Amino acid sequence: MKPAPFDYVRADSVEEAVSVLAEHGDEARVLAGGQSLMPMLNMRLVRPEVLVDIGGLPELAHIEDEGDTVAVGAAVTQGDLADWPELGTALPVVAAALPHVGHFQTRNRGTVCGSICHADPSSELPLCLALLGGEVELHSAHGVRTVPADEFQRGVLTTAKEPDELAVRARLPKAQDGERFAFLEFQHRHGDFAVVAVAAKRSGDSVSLAVGGVADRPEVCRWDTLPGDAVEDALNDLAWTLGGGDDIHATARHRRQLVRHLGKRAIDATAADGAGA
Ligand SMILES: Cc1cc2nc3c(=O)[nH]c(=O)nc-3n(C[C@H](O)[C@H](O)[C@H](O)COP(=O)(O)OP(=O)(O)OC[C@H]3O[C@@H](n4cnc5c(N)ncnc54)[C@H](O)[C@@H]3O)c2cc1C
Known part of the structure; x- marks a missing residue:
């Protein structure tokens, strides 16, 4: 099957992505790596009017060591994170989980934040976010809010994220000495x-x-x-x-x-x- 027709916006900035989401609300979907969204479109499980592609946004492509946490931007793929040299020391449980997330082909496109936003109850990365007590930073036309992991995922493919919100980064607490x-x-x-x-x-x-x-x-x-x-x-x-x-x-x-x-x-x-x- 092929998807229902949709418009496509390749966002040049977070601001532009958020503004398209504000304009279209429920009728818009963020496209990150497309590894879950594209099959859902093809099966017509979702029929958005517009896709907002954030995959190429350089401002979201960073993994940042913030001291006690690691901030993973929304364009960082699962493969990028697996290749991050500090991963085994900073986030050993994520390093152990990532090889189980699909295949290297899907990890090359699928993003860390996309997996967290997709919220499949069997997914490895939301599980790590929950264990570590991380958080998700959401941006919208109304401002910025941060949702802790235990409030973010609410059920099967359901999160606290509103349709007009963009997850800009996920923060994962780093392993401490003795853990x-x-x-x-x-x-x-x-x-x-x-x-x-x-x-x-x-x-x-x-x-x-x-x-x-x-x-x-x-x-x-x-x-x-x-x-x-x-x-x-x-x-x-x-x-x-x-x-x-x-x-x-x-x-x-x-x-x-x-x-x-x-x-x-x-x-x-x-x-x-x-x-x-
Ligand atoms: C063959 C195959 C095997 C797989 N096996 C596994 C597996 O074993 N374990 C596993 O966990 N996953 C698996 N996946 C899913 C894969 O990990 C996806 O990459 C992931 O679920 C979604 O990430 P994405 O970047 O591709 O998001 P997309 O598919 O682009 O988006 C998924 C959903 O999240 C929303 N979204 C994405 N990013 C954002 C954002 N920044 N802000 C707001 N909303 C956003 C989208 O609108 C959409 O609703 C598999 C996929 C395939 C095709």
Whole structure:
């Protein structure tokens, strides 16, 4: 199938992109890497009147080390971030997750912010944003606001972003001394979306686990202390709390088992003697 007709604006600045979004509201869509939007257009799941292409905007193509955070501009592709020399030190969990995001061909076009805005519950990058407690900076004709990760994704393909807002950058907190991370996922074939993905962080006694692919958004559970003999019970409780249903990829029962199994391996990997990311 081919998309319904649409107008195309190649924005020359953030200001121009935001002004087109203000003019067309619900009828406009931002085009970043097109790796999710183009299939949706072709299947006519969305029929915007106008596409605002931000992919070539140099002002959005930066990865900036801001001290405690890394700011990833909206034109930075997943491949650009994977190639960033500081990635393994600054954002080890993102470094571990990125190879699981589609294929290198899709990572060469797909952007980090596009994945976060698309808000697929199985996506790896929103999961990392949730685990790290990052934020998304949104610009519109009304001004600038910053939305924390736990308020940004609201459900399946649904976020707090209004139709006239452009996500200009995502901010991801950098790893601190002593923090350890792990990322694991189960997928049917390499490059497929995860059936279940988990990302873990250990900081002192506290352990956080983000789970994707089960609920309608990434969910983060944090334990102030989690002794080794309590991990399995804690994960069993979490698996039942998250819910998740049957679909063509897995049954709810299989998903619960993946939460227990991947969760345990990830948490163990963040222990001092484990193989953390
Ligand atoms: C074969 C294949 C396999 C894939 N496998 C995976 C996978 O395993 N894991 C995974 O996470 N993803 C996967 N993807 C999706 C891929 O990661 C996309 O790149 C990503 O979801 C969207 O990024 P994009 O830059 O291409 O955004 P686009 O497709 O251009 O846009 C996606 C949506 O976000 C909106 N949007 C994008 N950027 C902004 C912005 N700056 N401000 C406001 N709104 C914005 C668009 O309007 C649109 O609604 C796969 C894609 C393909 C084609």
